[in-house]
Amino acid sequence: xxxxxxxxxxxxxxxxxxxxxxxxxxxxxxxxxxxxxxxxxxxxxxxxxxxxxxxxxxxxxxxxxxxxxxxxxxxxxxxxxxxxxxxxxxxxxxxxxxxxxxxxxxxxxxxxxxxxxxxxxxxxxxxxxxxxxxxxxxxxxxxxxxxxxxxxxxxxxxxxxxxxxxxxxxxxxxxxxxxxxxxxxxxxxxxxxxxxxxxxxxxxxxxxxxxxxxxxxxxxxxxxxxxxxxxxxxxxxxxxxxxxxxxxxxxxxxxxxxxxxxxxxxxxxxxxxxxxxxxxxxxxxxxxxxxxxxxxxxxxxxxxxxxxxxxxxxxxxxxxxxxx
Numbered sequence: 001x002x003x004x005x006x007x008x009x010x011x012x013x014x015x016x017x018x019x020x021x022x023x024x025x026x027x028x029x030x031x032x033x034x035x036x037x038x039x040x041x042x043x044x045x046x047x048x049x050x051x052x053x054x055x056x057x058x059x060x061x062x063x064x065x066x067x068x069x070x071x072x073x074x075x076x077x078x079x080x081x082x083x084x085x086x087x088x089x090x091x092x093x094x095x096x097x098x099x100x101x102x103x104x105x106x107x108x109x110x111x112x113x114x115x116x117x118x119x120x121x122x123x124x125x126x127x128x129x130x131x132x133x134x135x136x137x138x139x140x141x142x143x144x145x146x147x148x149x150x151x152x153x154x155x156x157x158x159x160x161x162x163x164x165x166x167x168x169x170x171x172x173x174x175x176x177x178x179x180x181x182x183x184x185x186x187x188x189x190x191x192x193x194x195x196x197x198x199x200x201x202x203x204x205x206x207x208x209x210x211x212x213x214x215x216x217x218x219x220x221x222x223x224x225x226x227x228x229x230x231x232x233x234x235x236x237x238x239x240x241x242x243x244x245x246x247x248x249x250x251x252x253x254x255x256x257x258x259x260x261x262x263x264x265x266x267x268x269x270x271x272x273x274x275x276x277x278x279x280x281x282x283x284x285x286x287x288x289x290x291x292x293x294x295x296x297x298x299x300x301x302x303x304x305x306x307x308x309x310x311x312x313x314x315x316x317x318x319x320x321x322x323x324x
Contacts, residue, residue: 015041020050027053031060039064043072051081058087062094070095070122071103077115085114092122101128108134113143120149124156132159139165144175151178155185163189167200176209183215187222198225205231210240217243221250229256236262241271248274252281260285264293272302279305283312286319 014026027045030038042064045057058076061069076088092104100122107119108131120138123131131153138150151169154162163186170182183204189197201223204216217235220228233256235247248266251259259281266278275297282290290312297309 015045020048020053023048023050024053024056027056027060031056031063034063036064036066039066039069043069046072046076046084051079051084054079054081054084055087058084058091062091065095065097065100067099067103070100074104074107074115074119077107077118078110078112085118089114089118089121092118093124095122095126098126098128101126101130105130105134108138113141113146116141117143117145117149120146120153124149124152127156129157129159132157132162136162136165139169144173144178147173147175147178148181151181151185155181155188158188163194163197167196170200170204176207176212179204179207179209180212180215183212183219187219189223191223193223193225198227202228202231205235210238210243213238214240214243214246217246217250221246221253224250224253226254229254229258232256233259233262236266241269241274244269245271245274245277248277248281252277252284255285257285257287260287260290264290267293267297272300272305275300275302275305276308279308279312283308283315286316288316288320291316 011026011029014022015030017023017026023045027042030041039061042057042060046054048054048057054076058073061073070092073088073092077085079085079088104119104122107115110116110119116138120135135150135153135157138146141147141150147169151166154166166182166185170179170186173179173182183201186197186201201216201220205213207213207216213235217232220232229251232247232250232254236244236259238244238247244266248263251263263278263282267275269275269278279294279297282294294309294313297305300306300309
């Protein structure tokens with residue numbers, strides 16, 4: 001078998017033991033070596049009659065990534081036991097080597113939506129060009145989880161050809177989690193934001209689901225298109241403080257002086273996190289007109305808010321000094 005197991009006949013005997021509990025612990029010990037020589041042992045254990053042994057084998061393959069192990073894990077995604085499937089999916093999500101993509105790609109079209117979603121999740125961080133086509137196809141999948149994972153793959157690839165399909169998903173997908181993921185993925189559009197991307201993000205600020213509005217505000221804050229300032233300012237009146245917080249952050253990055261009054265009003269909100277973000281945004285804007293409102297919260301009950309107020313005041317004074 002392997003060198004270590006040949007040198008340790010007691011461990012080898014436990015891997016072959018009739019008691020599944022003994023076999024499982026033996027695999028756990030073997031995994032501590034993190035040695036590629038043990039990959040065939042773990043692959044063989046994925047066919048063990050005991051589910052807890054198969055689960056341990058799937059976990060153990062995380063420590064020694066290989067195309068052979070990845071191929072075996074992809075098959076384990078269809079295991080009859082839920083814990084085995086979950087362990088295989090988790091290990092696949094930790095893949096780092098681009099060579100692991102090849103054995104995964106054929107499973108993107110698997111009959112099971114669970115398998116399709118897990119495979120796409122495994123492909124995400126590998127960023128291989130070959131995953132572009134399958135991910136674009138998966139955007140039309142009947143299962144929302146599969147579509148969401150496809151969006152993630154495209155977001156990681158950052159391919160220009162994916163921008164239009166992503167905007168379509170952001171605008172028209174029936175599942176809020178897919179719209180939200182697509183809006184977040186559009187953050188790679190770059191400094192020169194295409195018009196159709198900007199229109200999609202601005203449209204999403206009126207989405208009926210607050211998490212989608214929150215993500216749209218976040219992405220606009222990252223991209224910082226000047227034309228979004230008015231819409232983000234209006235979002236400071238959103239019913240959800242989480243959305244207001246992201247709008248405040250985006251306005252700070254845009255340095256939009258027209259938002260000083262609503263940001264100053266947010267300094268008295270009951271949610272401390274929102275007060276903090278509003279203070280930081282005012283500091284980024286750097287307008288001295290915000291100083292009285294910031295001075296009024298220097299004794300805020302929340303220490304993070306007090307700290308943010310001090311930082312903002314210092315930032316504004318520094319900006320004013322530079323201008324002078």
